[in-house]
Structure formats: C-alpha cells, structure tokens
Amino acid sequence: MPMLEIQHVSKFFGGLAANADVSFSMEGGMIMGRIGPNGAGKTTLFNCITGYYPPSKGEVMFKGVRLNGLQPDQVCRLGMVRTWQKVRPLAKMTVLDNVMVGALARTSSLAKARDVAHEQLHIVRLDHKDDHLAGGLPIGERKKLEVARVLATKPELLLLDEVMGGLNPAESEEIIQLILDLKRRGLTQMVIEHDMKAIMRISDRIVVLNSGEKLTEGNPQEVANHKDVIAAYLGERVE
Amino acid sequence: MTPSPLRPAHRGSSLAALLAFAAAVILLAIFPSFVKKPYVLHMGVMLFLAVIQGQAWNVIGGYTGQYSVGHSAFFGIGAYATMMLLEVNKIPPWWGIWAAMASAMILSLIIGSITFRLRGPYFVLASISVAEIIRLAALHFKGFTRGAEGFLLSSIPPLHLFGTEIEFFTKRSFYYVGLLLAVVTIAANWAVQHSKLGYYFQAIREDQDAAHSLGINLSFYKNVALAISAAFTAAAGGFFAMFVKFIDPNIAFGLDVSVQIVLICIVGGIGTIIGPVLGAMVLVPLSEILRNPRGLVQVGVLSADSGVVRFIETYLSNAHLLVFGILVVVVILFAPEGVLGVIRRIVGRSRRRRTAPDAAASPA
Numbered sequence A: 001m002p003m004l005e006i007q008h009v010s011k012f013f014g015g016l017a018a019n020a021d022v023s024f025s026m027e028g029g030m031i032m033g034r035i036g037p038n039g040a041g042k043t044t045l046f047n048c049i050t051g052y053y054p055p056s057k058g059e060v061m062f063k064g065v066r067l068n069g070l071q072p073d074q075v076c077r078l079g080m081v082r083t084w085q086k087v088r089p090l091a092k093m094t095v096l097d098n099v100m101v102g103a104l105a106r107t108s109s110l111a112k113a114r115d116v117a118h119e120q121l122h123i124v125r126l127d128h129k130d131d132h133l134a135g136g137l138p139i140g141e142r143k144k145l146e147v148a149r150v151l152a153t154k155p156e157l158l159l160l161d162e163v164m165g166g167l168n169p170a171e172s173e174e175i176i177q178l179i180l181d182l183k184r185r186g187l188t189q190m191v192i193e194h195d196m197k198a199i200m201r202i203s204d205r206i207v208v209l210n211s212g213e214k215l216t217e218g219n220p221q222e223v224a225n226h227k228d229v230i231a232a233y234l235g236e237r238v239e
Numbered sequence B: 001m002t003p004s005p006l007r008p009a010h011r012g013s014s015l016a017a018l019l020a021f022a023a024a025v026i027l028l029a030i031f032p033s034f035v036k037k038p039y040v041l042h043m044g045v046m047l048f049l050a051v052i053q054g055q056a057w058n059v060i061g062g063y064t065g066q067y068s069v070g071h072s073a074f075f076g077i078g079a080y081a082t083m084m085l086l087e088v089n090k091i092p093p094w095w096g097i098w099a100a101m102a103s104a105m106i107l108s109l110i111i112g113s114i115t116f117r118l119r120g121p122y123f124v125l126a127s128i129s130v131a132e133i134i135r136l137a138a139l140h141f142k143g144f145t146r147g148a149e150g151f152l153l154s155s156i157p158p159l160h161l162f163g164t165e166i167e168f169f170t171k172r173s174f175y176y177v178g179l180l181l182a183v184v185t186i187a188a189n190w191a192v193q194h195s196k197l198g199y200y201f202q203a204i205r206e207d208q209d210a211a212h213s214l215g216i217n218l219s220f221y222k223n224v225a226l227a228i229s230a231a232f233t234a235a236a237g238g239f240f241a242m243f244v245k246f247i248d249p250n251i252a253f254g255l256d257v258s259v260q261i262v263l264i265c266i267v268g269g270i271g272t273i274i275g276p277v278l279g280a281m282v283l284v285p286l287s288e289i290l291r292n293p294r295g296l297v298q299v300g301v302l303s304a305d306s307g308v309v310r311f312i313e314t315y316l317s318n319a320h321l322l323v324f325g326i327l328v329v330v331v332i333l334f335a336p337e338g339v340l341g342v343i344r345r346i347v348g349r350s351r352r353r354r355t356a357p358d359a360a361a362s363p364a
Helices: A042-050 A072-078 A095-103 A110-123 A139-151 A169-184 A196-202 A220-225 A227-234 B011-034 B038-063 B072-087 B093-115 B121-140 B171-193 B196-206 B208-213 B218-244 B249-253 B255-268 B274-291 B294-299 B307-316 B320-334 B338-355 B357-361
Strands: A004-013 A016-026 A031-035 A057-062 A080-082 A157-161 A188-192 A205-210 A213-218 B159-161 B164-166
Touching: A004 A042, A016 A042, A016 A057, A016 A205, A031 A042, A031 A196, A042 A072, A042 A080, A042 A157, A042 A188, A072 A080, A072 B208, A095 A110, A095 A139, A095 B196, A110 A139, A110 A169, A110 B196, A139 A157, A139 A169, A169 A188, A169 A196, A196 A220, A205 A220, A205 A227, A213 A220, A213 A227, A220 A227, B011 B038, B011 B171, B038 B171, B038 B196, B038 B218, B038 B255, B038 B274, B038 B294, B072 B093, B072 B121, B072 B218, B072 B249, B072 B255, B093 B121, B093 B218, B121 B249, B121 B255, B171 B196, B171 B218, B196 B208, B196 B218, B208 B218, B218 B249, B249 B255, B255 B274, B255 B320, B255 B338, B274 B294, B274 B307, B274 B320, B274 B338, B294 B307
Parallel strands: A016 A213, A031 A188, A031 A205, A080 A157, A157 A188
Antiparallel strands: A004 A016, A004 A057, A205 A213, B159 B164
16 A cells, blocks of 8 residues: 555646646655646645645545545644745744654653654754754754654654755755655655755655646656656757 | 743753742742731732733733733633622632633633634734623623622621631732732643643744644644633632622723733733733732822822822823823833843843953944
C-alpha cells in the first residue's frame, strides 16, 4: 500500500481551477520532488493534502486513511505535517519553546517534550540558539527552526514547502544535507522547491505541475529531459 | 532581548520569585493588624478583586491572544448566581460560588462556540455583542432576575470553620477572602503557564495557522482557555456581589466592567503573571481616589480643606471613565507593554550601563 495516494484531486476557487484532476502516489522511504512554474498549484495541493481546505473533488489517502474533511491538527497527529513557504515562527517564544510546541503533539509532559525538542534542534544544528526568541532569528535559521518544529511532532511523512527559498548557496547546501540525513533516518518526504539542481539531487521521483494539472511524473532524469517540462519552464522550441 | 514569559525558568530565579510572592502574601496577611482604617481595607479588597479579574482575563487574552471585551458576561453570571442562590435558595456563598463558576464555564462554552469562529477584531466585536445580549436579557426577564430592580443582599450567614465562627460584616473579613482568592487565581495562572496548556495557548496567540499544523486543536484549546478564564471571572463576580451587597444588570453585566477588566491587563502588561498585579495597583487607587477623594482625608494623606480634594470633587468625581480613557491612550502611545514593559526597559538600561559603561557614555 502506498503511503500517500492523491486520487483525482481538484480544487476550485470560484471558477479558477488551482488543481485539476491531479493523481499520484508515493511509497514510504522516498523523497518526492514537486516542481512547477509559479502558480502551478503546488502549495494549493499541500493545503488540500494537510486539511487547510478540503479538495473540491477527489480523495487523499494517507496510510489507507481517507483525509478529506480532517483538520490540520488531526492530519498532524496521524503522522503527516507540513512546513510553510513563508515561515511562521512563534515570534515571542524561544526557539526551544517553538520546538516543544511541536513535541507536545505526542506527549503531555513538558520534560519529555523538552528532551525531544533538544534532539531535533541538534539534528538541524540550531541547539546553540535554543534560548533566543524565534522572532529574532535570521531567515536561514528560521527555516531550520521550521523543520525542527515539524520533526518534533514525529511525522512519518514530511511536506517541505520551499525550505530553501531565500537562502544563500551555503545555507541551501546545509538544508540539502539535512533532507538527505532525514531520508537516511527513514523519513518519507515530499519537497516543493524551485532550485532545479537541488531537486534533481535529492528526489527519487518528481511530479511536475503546470497550471494546476499534472504535467508528468518520473525519475529526475526522465523529467529533466521531458519536452513538455522544458516547454513549461522555457517555452516552446523555435523551429 | 526580552525573555519569553514561557522560557523554562531557571531554578534560582523561580525560587526567588516564589519567595518574593510568599513574602508579599505574608505582609498582606498581617497588614490589617496594623492598619485598621476601613478606607484602606476597602482599597485592599478592590485591589484583590482587580487582581483576580486581571489574572482571569490574562488566560484568554494574555496567553491565548483572544481579546475578549465581553467578560462582563462571566462576571455578571458569577455575581447573579452567587447572589440569587443566597437570596432565593438560602445557599451560602462559599457553596454558591462553585455553582457560579460552573455556570460561567457552561456559558463560556456556548459563547466560545459562537465567537471563536471569528478571528482578530471580529472576535472582539462578537464578544462585546454577546455580553450586551446577556445584559439586556437580564434586564428583560424580570420574573427571574428582577430586572433593573436588582438584588439587595440581606445578610450572609456566619461561616463555621475549624470550630470558629466567621462573620461577614467587616471589611476585614472580605479583605482575607479577597487575598485568598487572589492567591488561588495567581497559583492557577502559574500552573497554566507551566503546563502543556500554557505552551498551546501561546502558540495559538503567536500564529493560529502554524499552531493548527502542529497538531493543536484550535477550537478545543481556545474553549479550554475561555472556560478557565470564565470560572475565575465568575468567582470575582460572586465575591464582588457579596462585598458591595447590591447588584443590578448594569453593575454586573455592564460594558464598563468588561473594559475595566481588559484595562487592568493592558495597563499592567499583557501575558505575564505580574502584569495584572501592577495594573491593579495603578488603576484601583486611581479609580477609588477619583470616586471618593475624602478617603485620602480619612487616611490623613490630605487635609480636609485641601485644594486637591476640592478639585477632584468638582471636576473629576464623575469623570473617572474619562481619566481611564486618557490613561489608555497614554499607555498605548508611550508604554505599549504596560507598566511592566517600562520597568523592564529601565532595569535593562541600568544593567547595560553597568556592564558596558563606555557604550553608555558615548552618544549613540
């Protein structure tokens, strides 16, 4: 049974189809890349999957459970959690407290949550900043905090929405290593990213969206050489 | 950088805070043995009342970030339930207050299920309207609430406790009940802050969508916060009704009750335990002096023919709400984090000066 199955999902905002009949599935343990030009419906699909709004049509199945109609907090406790493209630190709380909020999804003990939080901060290498206010972190560290916080909820499937956006090459490389490290630890991940080089390196499989529809799907090699993908990104070849 | 109110407290500093708190409570407990002037004790009771109200509001407004301006609903329910159980059913207030708190919690779940659908300013407006609806209902259903006629307390039966008999005639007895309730409310606030609830409430305040994605059931935890807040606000209401001995819908359910509760926190500093205490220490004396400057004469601070007394009586005695309004504007403009924010700024500045004398000397 695939870990996540998206079946004919459509999402309409009024007459606009942000997602139209998108289907794909992913197995546990893999990293799936999701790419597409601006406005392709990548984030909308994240929102549909994680319960921020129900899909207008179609079904989302996670570990065999139908997610339609579930709230984000229920989806999180089932083991699927997302980060935000525009980071959302709990600004007036410390870095450690931010991660503890994530950890408290699985325990009611502050002491246990604090241990889990320290572990996650160590994984993303932010442990030296644990007593800083989250609102005062620079963007690179905010992105790491975002990842540590969702890791603390002990997910089986992690949805990363442009965690490398706005980072410099060195910071991006750190995030890439982090994603690969998490894969080695057995975590399944779905990654939205604009950086083509990065997505080609980390993904086992890539789904390409364009204008809300699935354009193609395949391994990085296949996708990179697909003529529709090239057309969507660069325009048609002039003969 | 200002420390987060939820920062895991260092053992030393939390012990120091506990000792300071215990010392303050002991001082307040022996205070009436030295100062017996009714005006001072009256001021003490009003101060405790404001502390209870402020701490109670803090749970929903300060930690959870839901600025309810409809807390008169819970205050009024507390006052009416305690009063009516005593006057109609002859149930003494130390039992009645539990029923009052329970009714307020049930009411809070109904109000919460309506108002928590809204966020930000829309929530504020909804909380005001719901409280106003309840005030109008209390005025209208005369058969049950006696309408505008209100309730006058006949007498509180003596309380038999550990073989002694406590009479509730004197300001002094109310002073001790108020102190006890204030201590309990502060302890409850501390317990909330140092639990999963406190973390979840703050996460909701900081970013509802992020909190939601991290596994926090928003409507459940907002309702829990409101229920806790409502219960203690109702306790304050019941205590108030017994103390002033008369309530009607405008006194108990009026909009100005809600506004004053919020003011205690805004003036003192929102989202901390010490904030509402500081706010009460500013607002209560101010409001009492404006309402009755002769009290200062009684205490001996001013002489009877003092110009200050005459000035307040002539120009300000009915204008205490105006003075409050001006105070709020001043606080929002110059001290948006309340009295506590000002204190922190001063402490921070002097600490920096001590650690870095050169930096402070240079014109930065």
